[in-house]
Amino acid sequence: MALIKPRIFIVQDDNDANTVLSGILWLKGAEPFKFTRTEKCIKKINEVEGKVEVVILGGNIAADRNLMFIVNIKKINSSIKVLVIADEDSDKTRILGYGADEFSLKPISPENVADKLFMLISRDTVMEKRY
Numbered sequence: 001m002a003l004i005k006p007r008i009f010i011v012q013d014d015n016d017a018n019t020v021l022s023g024i025l026w027l028k029g030a031e032p033f034k035f036t037r038t039e040k041c042i043k044k045i046n047e048v049e050g051k052v053e054v055v056i057l058g059g060n061i062a063a064d065r066n067l068m069f070i071v072n073i074k075k076i077n078s079s080i081k082v083l084v085i086a087d088e089d090s091d092k093t094r095i096l097g098y099g100a101d102e103f104s105l106k107p108i109s110p111e112n113v114a115d116k117l118f119m120l121i122s123r124d125t126v127m128e129k130r131y
Contacts, residue, residue, distance in 0.1 A: 007051060008030045008032045010022060010032060030117075050080065054082070056084075070084075070098040070099045083100070083102045084104070088105070
């Protein structure tokens with residue numbers, strides 16, 4: 001039986017950060033996809049029929065009122081988890097209002113990002129077994 005790897009989309013302006021996170025997640029057994037443009041990410045989410053476990057977003061992308069990126073992701077598949085990594089918490093309330101599942105501030109290590117991500121993936125399973 002083949003192992004089904006969690007599909008993770010990383011959407012940030014910084015290529016280096018995308019590469020580091022992608023490498024860590026790949027080493028931990030995930031299937032990461034890197035994007036610097038939201039349009040390409042939405043296109044890929046539609047191509048895979050919304051079968052994405054988590055989207056990691058940079059704070060500036062998540063807070064953009066014109067993009068409403070988190071809202072658009074959740075329209076495709078409301079069960080996609082969204083983890084936002086921001087520089088400051090001034091937009092935290094708005095970002096969580098858009099539907100983000102987790103909000104973290106920089107500085108944060110790639111290992112901590114991976115831990116938060118896998119916690120998000122397992123949260124629903126734990127809650128189902130609890131009740």
